[in-house]
Amino acid sequence: MENEEESKSQVQNTEENLSGQTLHSKIRFRVFFIMVCANALLNYDTGVIPASLDHLDIGSKLSHSEQAAIGSLVYVGICTSSLIVSIVFQRFSASKVLITMLILNSIFCLLFSFSYNVYFMYLTRFGMGFTQAFCVIYAPVWTNEFAPCDTCTRWMGILQCAVPLGVVFGYGIASLFNSLDIIFLDWRFAIQLQAVLEIPLILSLKVIDKSYIDIINPQDLVSSGEKSPRGNEVRIDVISLTHFSVFWDQMKMLFKNSIFVFLTLSLCCMFFVVSGIQYWITQYCIKVLHAKKILVVIGFVIISTTAPILGVLTGGWVADYYGGYKGKNILTAMRICLTFGLLAFMSAIPSCFVQTVVVEIFLLWLLLFFGGCIVPAATGIIVNSVPKEFQSSSSSVSQLMFNFGGFFLSPLMSAAIMDLFTDEIDALTWGFRFTLSVSFLSLIFITLAFSVILKGEIQYEVQFENSDIIEDNSLENLQEIIRRVKPIAIS
Structure with a gap:
């Protein structure tokens, strides 16, 4: 009898835990x-x-x-x-x-x-x-x-x-x-x-x-x-x-890391372009391309909901297919970023000059799609290019740069260009072209990051070939070498 009561009590407690x-x-x-x-x-x-x-x-x-x-x-x-x-x-x-x-x-x-x-x-x-x-x-x-x-x-x-x-x-x-x-x-x-x-x-x-x-x-x-x-x-x-003093010391260390600086600036330029497109596309399409409002609204919805999300998913899949962004695969990941950056810039160039709204929306979709493809691999490289104790600080600095240098400055700087013109159409045309042209800077920063990583890999291979006796501890992860590469001055 006692065993039966105990079993009933256990079952009841189990049911109460599950319901809780x-x-x-x-x-x-x-x-x-x-x-x-x-x-x-x-x-x-x-x-x-x-x-x-x-x-x-x-x-x-x-x-x-x-x-x-x-x-x-x-x-x-x-x-x-x-x-x-x-x-x-x-x-x-x-x-x-x-x-x-x-x-x-x-x-x-x-x-x-x-x-x-x-x-x-x-x-x-x-x-x-x-x-x-x-x-x-x-x-x-x-x-x-x-x-x-x-x-x-x-x-x-x-x-x-x-x-x-x-x-x-x-x-x-x-x-x-x-x-x-x-x-x-x-x-x-x-x-x-x-x-x-x-x-x-x-x-x-x-x-x-x-x-x-x-x-x-x-x-x-x-x-x-x-x-x-x-x-x-x-x-x-x-x-x-x-x-803040501790964070400031960490930030000074971060800005000695060329990979972190160049890729963060590249993503910052990309968000600059995204923010500018989002802010001025309605006025540009209606006043410059003489498009109907309903067509612009549909185009905005399609671009905003599909291009960046599909780009991020595609970029993540491509990076994973070629081995990810860790260890020796970091150079392959940078090649992927460079390829997508080039495709994004090639989409931006004709976007500055086309006069048909449907073609413009298609080119902007490609621009944001290829830009989104860069994000997964670039973000992963940024995170893994700094020591673990600095990763939170690197994320904080990155977010601050994205918010201020990308989303905040984009409408203001393009508007400053627009206010130089008295004609509304000329103002919107050159302001929009200025926004799209920043995609070239994004490509430049990706190229600089790629050159730093390539230099790091060459140094690693030379060190490997010249070593007569190689211990397991000497085969460091490529990312550890990249962290020690001296900064490149941007001239």
Whole structure:
């Protein structure tokens, strides 16, 4: 009898544990769904602004530089808030931080939608970027910690795909509202819609127990240059002001690494081109190529949703097919990057001169596709070209350069070119050509990185051939030699 009661008790406990695990899984999936929706919604305005450049009326016509600043200042906000993200999450509950920042983001969206002063628009756009960074930075960290082991990569991929989908959703909604010619249905209402849609996310985070949202111990959350006192580190790839001196020392070491510098600059130039195309393509196609708005909208959606994603998948598959990017395969991976970089540049050249919108969209699709093909191998080489203790710092510096040198500067620099012309068509033509021409710089930096790696391999082979006795320890990984190659001066 006692054995039967014990067995029944064990079965009951097992069932309770299984039901508890199922409940935990459902709640965590719910949190993940909220993170995905938040990531998409926080990038929604990035699509609204390019679709509404001709409709940003504040009583007077905005110059191209003013239009560009409205889009670019979001990235200044992101870069600024990234300096304090780790400090905030270490001292406050992540659940409360995310809820607070979503509320503030919703308020800034509403203030921006009611703005009729360009400087107040600048301030609110900065605020939108500052507040969105907390969720955008924390979401991958949470996913990496709490996603099921067998679906972690899938969850991370879904989270990343939410960004372009949010941009396309915002672009489509704004284009629809701007074309209806109905009072109150315009870009302002599209931004107000973003503020309203954030409310369900805020309420959902509020009702979920914070233990499902917070990292188990906030002290384990560290940024570049920091270490957890407990030894269990959950790393956020941002720069922390509290350990800036340590980070600065690591950054000086990173900039002695030619591979890191050249490939990071190459990707930065690529994101410069992507951002410029995304920002000016609507005005360029309508005013210069005289295309219909509906055709431009369809083209934008096709380019944004298919070209970069298919490019990244194709580039990853090609790199894996030829052995990946580690060890001796690093030279092959660089050849792949160089080939795709050349194809991207060859697509950019005719894009500057064609006069047919369908051909233009096709060439831009090829440009973004081949650009996307570069990302997997180049990113892998960047990560593996620095010592492990510097990898978090390298990621932080890379993200800062991408946000500032790519996404922030692209609209502003192309707008500065446009403001040199009095004729609108000439302005858009040369501004767009300038944006596309930066793809040549990306190719140059890839070539420089390739030359450094090639030089490193030649040194390795000479050392190997001249050695009479070769011990196992002398057969170092090629990447270790590349790390010691002296920097090449760019003349």
